[in-house]
Amino acid sequence: MTNSDPHPPSSAAPANGTASAVSPRGKKSDGRPIIEFRDVHKRFGHLHILRGVEETIREGEVIVILGPSGCGKSTMLRCINHLEKIDGGSLIVDGIDLGDPHANVDKIRAETGMVFQQFNLFPHMSVLENVMLAPMKVRGTPKEEASAKGMKLLERVGIQAKADAYPIQLSGGQQQRVAIARALAMNPKIMLFDEPTSALDPEMIREVLDVMRDLARAGMTMVTVTHEMAFAREVADRVLFIDAGRVCERGTPQAFFDNPQEARAKDFLSKILKH
Amino acid sequence: MLTLPALANLLTPLLAADAGDYFGKSVIENLPLFLHGIGMTLTISFWAALISFVVGLVVALLRVTPSGGLKIVAVAFTEFFRNTPLLVQVYAFYFGLPKLGVNLHLQLGPFEVSDSFAAGTLGLGLYTGAYVAEALRAGLLAVPKGQTEAARSLGLSLLQTLRLVVVPQAVRLVLPPLGNLYSAMLKNSAILSAVGVADLMYQADYVNNRSFRTFEIFSAVALFYLMLTLPLGFLVNWLENKFNPLRARRLRLRGARV
Numbered sequence: 001m002t003n004s005d006p007h008p009p010s011s012a013a014p015a016n017g018t019a020s021a022v023s024p025r026g027k028k029s030d031g032r033p034i035i036e037f038r039d040v041h042k043r044f045g046h047l048h049i050l051r052g053v054e055e056t057i058r059e060g061e062v063i064v065i066l067g068p069s070g071c072g073k074s075t076m077l078r079c080i081n082h083l084e085k086i087d088g089g090s091l092i093v094d095g096i097d098l099g100d101p102h103a104n105v106d107k108i109r110a111e112t113g114m115v116f117q118q119f120n121l122f123p124h125m126s127v128l129e130n131v132m133l134a135p136m137k138v139r140g141t142p143k144e145e146a147s148a149k150g151m152k153l154l155e156r157v158g159i160q161a162k163a164d165a166y167p168i169q170l171s172g173g174q175q176q177r178v179a180i181a182r183a184l185a186m187n188p189k190i191m192l193f194d195e196p197t198s199a200l201d202p203e204m205i206r207e208v209l210d211v212m213r214d215l216a217r218a219g220m221t222m223v224t225v226t227h228e229m230a231f232a233r234e235v236a237d238r239v240l241f242i243d244a245g246r247v248c249e250r251g252t253p254q255a256f257f258d259n260p261q262e263a264r265a266k267d268f269l270s271k272i273l274k275h
Numbered sequence: 276m277l278t279l280p281a282l283a284n285l286l287t288p289l290l291a292a293d294a295g296d297y298f299g300k301s302v303i304e305n306l307p308l309f310l311h312g313i314g315m316t317l318t319i320s321f322w323a324a325l326i327s328f329v330v331g332l333v334v335a336l337l338r339v340t341p342s343g344g345l346k347i348v349a350v351a352f353t354e355f356f357r358n359t360p361l362l363v364q365v366y367a368f369y370f371g372l373p374k375l376g377v378n379l380h381l382q383l384g385p386f387e388v389s390d391s392f393a394a395g396t397l398g399l400g401l402y403t404g405a406y407v408a409e410a411l412r413a414g415l416l417a418v419p420k421g422q423t424e425a426a427r428s429l430g431l432s433l434l435q436t437l438r439l440v441v442v443p444q445a446v447r448l449v450l451p452p453l454g455n456l457y458s459a460m461l462k463n464s465a466i467l468s469a470v471g472v473a474d475l476m477y478q479a480d481y482v483n484n485r486s487f488r489t490f491e492i493f494s495a496v497a498l499f500y501l502m503l504t505l506p507l508g509f510l511v512n513w514l515e516n517k518f519n520p521l522r523a524r525r526l527r528l529r530g531a532r533v
Contacts, residue, residue: 092400110430124443124518134429137439165321179425186429 113183175203326400331407454511
């Protein structure tokens with residue numbers, strides 16, 4: 001079951017509206033597993049970054065990954081769309097095992113939108129061209145259709161007025177919203193956010209988080225690495241706390257923030273919440 | 276030391292009292308030969324540029340994409356052609372290839388290609404191609420890794436990523452070094468006269484051997500080469516702005532000269 005409508009009104013349930021998707025909190029445990037980590041390992045030379053990650057993420061879930069720097073949060077996220085190749089275990093994304101050398105990686109990537117810390121917009125293309133590129137080249141969408149859809153997406157992230165501008169002419173927050181629209185243009189089943197607000201000036205963080213919040217409410221499956229604790233608390237269905245290459249603690253934001261169980265999680269929270 | 280009498284001697288031919296003689300007479304009288312030479316220089320430069328760009332692009336791509344065996348071939352190619360003299364390479368193609376049974380005298384439809392032309396353009400093209408490959412590789416590596424990651428994460432294949440995202444950005448970076456390389460190539464083409472390509476240098480040698488008016492002939496030849504290379508520099512500047520839509524627009528808005 002997929003959410004095939006790219007522009008569901010953010011106030012309404014998605015077209016496929018099951019009971020689990022309507023209620024944004026808590027009841028998504030019956031969704032179909034869409035990302036499954038099974039004893040996933042990843043090494044960079046001598047560095048053993050992921051040391052047996054186990055996790056099942058279900059369709060429609062909004063996951064926030066937290067953890068100290070260098071713990072493997074971003075690596076875990078980047079494994080999901082195969083920007084990093086796993087060295088051991090299995091990682092099944094939408095039914096395709098990424099540990100299999102013959103896996104159709106391009107297909108997984110087309111189904112998985114990724115938003116980067118540094119935006120990574122294509123500087124030689126206008127904003128609209130950035131959004132149109134992948135649908136035209138990967139899906140073969142005709143230009144007029146891609147353009148019309150691109151404009152709708154730009155409208156959705158509130159930046160349609162800048163469609164003909166070049167990325168360098170935009171603020172960081174605007175660039176990141178374009179990057180989100182660009183990822184959405186492929187109708188992804190999963191959206192991955194790798195510290196999407198970490199490179200932004202403080203006054204621009206909110207506009208990006210607002211877009212992400214709308215996306216979460218519309219039923220998108222989202223996995224986000226972030227340091228925005230307020231966002232995690234408000235929007236996440238589940239929080240994963242990663243330490244030393246493993247999922248160290250998992251639970252609802254309330255449970256995690258108000259009553260962490262693991263000593264390392266308590267230590268982490270005491271550092272970030274009191275600075 | 277340039278003494279006054281020596282200077283006077285040097286200028287004597289310029290001020291020759293001989294009626295009907297003047298500085299540059301041998302050039303003017305043989306102008307059709309020189310023009311043919313210029314035409315040939317442009318022709319070999321065009322084909323060598325084409326060869327070098329295609330070869331350079333392929334070699335550069337082989338070096339930046341992850342495929343071990345082909346990478347070694349690409350490195351070997353670059354190092355061989357960059358580190359041996361162009362004249363030696365041209366000789367090797369001109370005298371060596373026929374010995375290996377390769378017929379350089381080609382008949383391509385209505386066009387007849389002489390063996391010296393074929394060996395010369397091939398040699399100049401491959402030699403320049405090795406440099407072009409290095410310039411392109413530098414450009415490709417200068418495009419941030421995040422660009423490739425963004426393109427791949429959208430589902431673009433490796434080839435599409437290179438063609439649509441990396442290469443267009445690299446082009447802008449490599450235009451200045453490419454401009455240098457191609458002006459050097461145009462001048463290097465003079466070496467092909469050594470195997471009998473009838474280019475500008477060849478015609479100059481020919482006229483010189485009959486008239487011995489070396490100074491005026493090669494002064495004119497220097498001028499002719501300048502007339503060929505200077506526009507190339509302007510072309511590169513123009514292209515640089517063309518591939519940078521933003522800068523071109525800003526400059527226009529400011530009323531600055533592009």
